[in-house]
Amino acid sequence: MRQTIRVERLLRESVETPYSNLVTRTTGRLVRTSIERALEADGAPLALLDFSDVGLVDFSCADEIIAKLLLDPPTGAYLVLQGLQDEQLEAIEHVLEHHELAALVHDPAQGGARPVGRVSADLRTVFFHLREAGASTAAALAGQMGWGATHTADALETLARLRLVRCSDGLYALPYDA
Numbered sequence: 001m002r003q004t005i006r007v008e009r010l011l012r013e014s015v016e017t018p019y020s021n022l023v024t025r026t027t028g029r030l031v032r033t034s035i036e037r038a039l040e041a042d043g044a045p046l047a048l049l050d051f052s053d054v055g056l057v058d059f060s061c062a063d064e065i066i067a068k069l070l071l072d073p074p075t076g077a078y079l080v081l082q083g084l085q086d087e088q089l090e091a092i093e094h095v096l097e098h099h100e101l102a103a104l105v106h107d108p109a110q111g112g113a114r115p116v117g118r119v120s121a122d123l124r125t126v127f128f129h130l131r132e133a134g135a136s137t138a139a140a141l142a143g144q145m146g147w148g149a150t151h152t153a154d155a156l157e158t159l160a161r162l163r164l165v166r167c168s169d170g171l172y173a174l175p176y177d178a
């Protein structure tokens with residue numbers, strides 16, 4: 001079960017503005033509060049935050065919305081960002097790096113989600129192998145990758161802690177595949 005949240009719509013409702021730019025910390029706080037209410041009302045384990053109709057996203061709004069939602073996800077929902085323009089993603093990645101966070105971004109060109117933010121090369125490798133393999137145990141994925149079981153398990157646990165993958169009964173999967 002997933003929920004799509006159109007960020008531009010919440011911006012217009014929260015701030016009552018004709019503009020579609022996410023600027024100022026106050027605006028970010030109002031939009032984040034609206035997102036949190038929508039997440040709590042729906043209760044879906046996966047939320048797609050759609051930025052398709054949003055103009056500018058400044059650092060303060062990226063910090064107030066994305067970083068705070070990732071640091072304390074309401075209802076434990078997994079978040080996937082979608083519809084981002086390059087300039088918006090640049091601001092969001094800057095904030096993620098600053099807070100040592102990571103997020104999933106839906107990338108239609110790559111055929112699925114990809115991690116952005118503070119994600120090492122090893123974590124990216126494991127993420128993309130899991131994306132290709134589908135739900136898998138650490139041992140099975142290690143065998144497919146030719147990595148040691150402990151190294152693969154540690155990487156998967158880190159990805160799970162960053163909320164980039166789900167883990168249930170030793171089975172790891174991307175949030176939208178689980």
